[in-house]
Amino acid sequence: MSPFCLGLTGSIGTGKSTTAQMFRDAGVSVWDADATVRALYAKGGAAVEPLRQLFPAVITADEVDRSTLKSLIASDETVLAQLEAIVHPLTQSSRNVFLRANADADLVVLDIPLLFETGADLDCDAVLVVTVAPEVQRARVLARGTMTEDQLDMILARQMPDAEKRIRADFILRCDTLEDTRAGVQNLIKRLTT
Template sequence: MVIGLTGGIGSGKSTIVKMFSEFENIAIYIADDEAKKLMNTSAEIKNQLITEFGEQVYINNKLNKPYLASIVFNNKERLSTLNAIVHPVVNKHLQHFIKENSNKDYILYENAILFENGSDSFCDKIITVTAPIDIRINRVIKRDNSTIEEVKSRIKNQWNETKKNLQSNYLIENITLTKSKEQVLKIHNYLTEKIS
């Protein structure tokens, strides 16, 4: 069983993933981390990125993140091109991970753009992490040293909360750690049919 976990920027997905990681018989796949690794290790991705964005996209065989970011930031077309190169390889990698972990109770698949890139199609259930917009903005400003404008523009690039919430099976309102932990445990119990 694959359980998608998503949420807007600043909703606190990483915190929730950490809470899930305390359960023994589940496997966790974090799309963003795996994509970063694959961009440095997959020959298929490397070749396509060099063809598309030029030789400078790698320095000493390492992804030149600032260079790539400067190209795709605020350019939806170039960002789509990047995603079209990276996502299929990540999806293949995920399918392999699912097979390898088929003995687990479920696989938690964390992806910030789960709906936006169509990855929700191979999830059995979906959890969306939410938080009031002002809390989300403050978290991102603290975390990334961003300005309010930068955060708002990043939020604008993601699906709106209502749209995500309507397509989710479970919602976790992530405001206080205690409340979030209770919600995580409840969902885990449902998923593993240990309903108390």
């Protein structure tokens, strides 16, 4: 019997990473798409050489320079599709390894920011979308100090709108407070494992 596979997604700044950690803290195995991509881009990562062939300028010290890659994506609309053609099959392979390794679990979580955009929702038994009010989302992201408003707008433009994600979700979790988020995670684990 395979585990119940819960897809976890939400737009940037809505509490997805915090929610994923709460599942981990409760003993649920979580596959993290962002961590997988970071490993693919790191020295020795499987995406480094294919990207070096296509975009040599994005490789520095035998790893992908993410800021250079972001600039290239912003300046050339054809780059993203080429990047995805390399990275998506590699992430799918990593996800398959994770699922095989956790075949005996009752529940696993696939933490994928672009779950709907990449069609990965079709591999899940259900989807949980985390959400907050747009002004809370924007304030959270900009408070990190890692991007400008223009960069945030570019990311949001590439992501499916929060309202559409919520329509497509099986479960919705408001992440306004840590207490609400934790309670929602605990309730969902009970619901999906009993």
